[in-house]
Amino acid sequence: MNADLLIVALLAGAANWAFRALPILLRTDRMALGGWLERFLSATGPAAIATLFVASILPALTPDLIRLLPLITGISAVLGGWLATRSVALATLAGAIAHGATVWMIG
Template sequence: MRLEILTLALIVGACTWAFRFFPTKADLSTIKPDGILARFLASTGPAAIATLFVASVLPMLKADLANAGVPMPLACGTLVVVLTYAALRSVVAATLAGSVAYGLAVWLL
């Protein structure tokens, strides 16, 4: 393993740990619900989900774009996530439904 990759992994790991650990120790009872810190903390969940989605989808898209198409399981899973979330406004239900749709598409196709 190259030293640059190991260094990057350690830095990212330490920052991720700090970002998850320190908010649990902070006294958040004094912040305003509509303040900038509250808005920042509320936006980190969706930002993390979007980042993980892009990181997991990008390799599939790169591989299939060379074959002139978007993989059907990816399209099915993403569509079901969006539709389920639009209908139910539940991240949990949308995630589970998208996973099931992706799995079924892989199995059937």
């Protein structure tokens, strides 16, 4: 196995573990409760999910309406699926199926 690859993977993997686990193990969320940190942390979740959604659809945005159609139907199906079932899993599946079906229909 390539030694450079292994070193890079181990360094990046160790940092990932530290970023994900240490703040939980140290319970940094308990610090300064009631202050600005609490408001920062409570907004982090919605901000992160909004950011990840926007970042994930940005590459698919195009002025070409036909090529944009799968994205439109996919998003509409997620919205419809959520309103109908209030289930994250079913809304996600509805979006993916609608997106794939639209790609199939427009060829």
